[in-house]
Amino acid sequence: MTALIDQLRTAPRSVLGRIPGISGDDDESRRPLPVSGMLAAAMTLGVGLAALTTMTLIGWIAAPGSTALGSGLPGVFRTAAQIWLAAHHAGFAIPGGRVGLLPLGLMILPAVLLYKAARWMARDADLRLRLPAQLPKNSPKEQAGARRKAQLVLVAQAGVSLAAPYALLAGLIALVASNDVTQPYLGEVLASHFLLAFACGALATARTIGPFRSMLRLLPERARAVALGTATATALMLTAGLLLVLSALLVNFRSIAELTSQLSPGFVGGVMLLLIQVLYLLNAVVWAMAYIAGPGFAVGTGTLVAPTGVNLEPMPLLPLLGALPDSGPAPAWAMAVVALPFLAGAVAGVVVVRVAPSPSYEAAPFWGLVTGVATGLTAGVLAALSGGPMRGEQLAAMGPSPWEVALSVALEVGVAAGLSAGLANWMLLYRDARKEPGKVAKAGAAIARAASKVGLAESDSAKPLPGHWMDATEADTQAIPVIRDDWMDEHASAAAEVQAQSRRRDIVDETDDRGGHVIYMDPYAWDKD
Incomplete structure (x- = not known):
């Protein structure tokens, strides 16, 4: 069904593209969303009525003496139209009461047709290209919220674009299907067709934008x-x-x-x-x-x-x-x-x-x-x-x-x-x-x-560091060392410091107590606090 409509849609463009002076650019000739919705609604009603009319006609031919399926071809078509309206759960008024107990299983046929037509409508209007299904990672929350709201608006617009013409066409069918015995309720016809088409159109559009998991992320x-x-x-x-x-x-x-x-x-x-x-x-x-x-x-x-x-x-x-x-x-x-x-x-x-x-x-x-x-x-x-x-x-x-x-x-x-x-x-x-x-x-x-x-934490076997550690008053008189360009992380810096201290022992004899003591000032002690 959708393949046939795609061929009908692309055929005029391919012909026009061969005429000199006329552009056949597909982007410029894209239909607006309401136009695509109207075509999808007409397609759904046509295919559904054709299928039900065929089945009703087969039953009428197999049982020629029965009048349950109508008398003559006009009666067969009215019966098929009434079954189509009943498939959307629209009731009928009959002599002595009304019929409202309608089979829910019959609703599967129009629901499937509407879903397929809505998928075609979304592709025809390029809804997938309007908004991305997902944003890059670490995107701001405000951007993600705005994208979600825009997608919900687009889904609602697609649902209304399909449901509005679908309900209006169904109202015309209700007028044609009315007879002396069964009279459809016009209000129920319009409401039931609009709600079913809107639900199927919104679901199909959300599925076109992204996978089923992305559909839930719209909420x-x-x-x-x-x-x-x-x-x-x-x-x-x-x-x-x-x-x-x-x-x-x-x-x-x-x-x-x-x-x-x-x-x-x-x-x-x-x-x-x-x-x-x-x-x-x-x-x-x-x-x-x-x-x-x-x-x-x-x-x-x-x-x-x-x-x-x-x-x-x-x-x-x-x-x-x-x-x-x-x-x-x-x-x-x-x-x-x-x-x-x-x-x-x-x-x-x-x-x-x-x-x-x-x-x-x-x-x-x-x-x-x-x-x-x-x-x-x-x-x-x-x-x-x-x-x-x-x-x-x-x-x-x-x-x-x-x-x-x-x-x-x-x-x-x-x-x-x-x-x-x-x-x-x-x-x-x-x-x-x-x-x-x-x-x-x-x-x-x-x-x-x-x-x-690496000697940065106290332990039972740890030895005191050599030299004299300055107190607060002494430290105020010393210049703060400049951070090296080749600064390493904490563990590598500590290991390098241990190696430097071992080399300093070869130069300064810290055990010499002749006439005083040796003062060792560590220029990198500031980062060990």
Whole structure:
């Protein structure tokens, strides 16, 4: 896809370069960033709609008697457009209610296309050449801070350049896809497309400026530590949710097979049913995370699936729902899963301290608590995206409650992260405090041994230096010696001085006490203090 756009971009320039009098310089013909963003947005929408229209058309041809995919080619295109809007988590209004329970797995297709298009946009606008990924070593902090701010501004500009035209084009598609049965919410369409495109565009631009490690350096140290701790806790909880879902599918596989046989979908319908359940698997993982956190989730109005108990009503005939437990009190071991958020918080607290240790004992628990709050907000957003109504009445409440999940995760992860961060930070400071005196003592002992060997330190076997050492009053009357041009370090100077004293003994007889004494004035005694 990007290679085709690159060829289309360079082809006119190569042709113009052959015309006399017209320059084909690539730097002068570079497009501005908003123009590149508009082309990338149009490219993403075109490729995505073409792929979905092709798949919908194949299903319509394989099942000619079915009207689920639309009637005629215009209906097939409207169905593909509605699937594209649903992939961005934009809801629909239908007779008797609304559809908000949309598969999160379907969001992977536009996210990948947007990321690829944003990488092309960054290369087309030469964003890598605008700011270096790294500065030379020992650069001033002010320069590094200014570079970081400039890079963040550039990343935000690239995200907006892709997201703004992408959302406007999606609004036109929503108007085309509207019919008497399904009517997309225009506000949700604009907001969902803008947010997804901005996130993918900013991430791709940051990746173009430098490697993934440089992407994290765009954030300040403390924000980077909190972000990594939040990502660690969220990833651990989602991994635990995935394991719980796979275990439930394996244990209740017979019930899932019975529900599938009751539907009798046929070959084409069976493939579509399997694809839908795979796309809803990410929703199930988020629901399992809400189950682990404690609040659980609902499968209809008045229902609840939580570690404290299960209360279910008649559910839709979706084989994936056959993995749910039976109604009744939950077993005692089910409450053990509530300990998983605390474990995730403990690991996240250690990560926060390892990335950015706190200089004081009191600050580390605070940043652990901030990490817990950020993790709770992330879990609440995921809960909101994973649930929603399926129509009205009984199916109006599907999925976990966002505010309950956010509050539970923030408390559980925040408390555990605060305690682990405080303990890890105390151990780090205590270890450094013990290491430093040991290093100083070892270094002092080594210097003392070296000095004793050259006669600069007192020892039991040391002999007094020869000659007469002047007191303070005598030293004031003597001129200060001039430092030699060939000045050596302390150890070499001391060794040379010892050799000079041995030579002076051959000239001055210091043991002669006839009629007085011999005074020896050392001109280099000033540097031995």
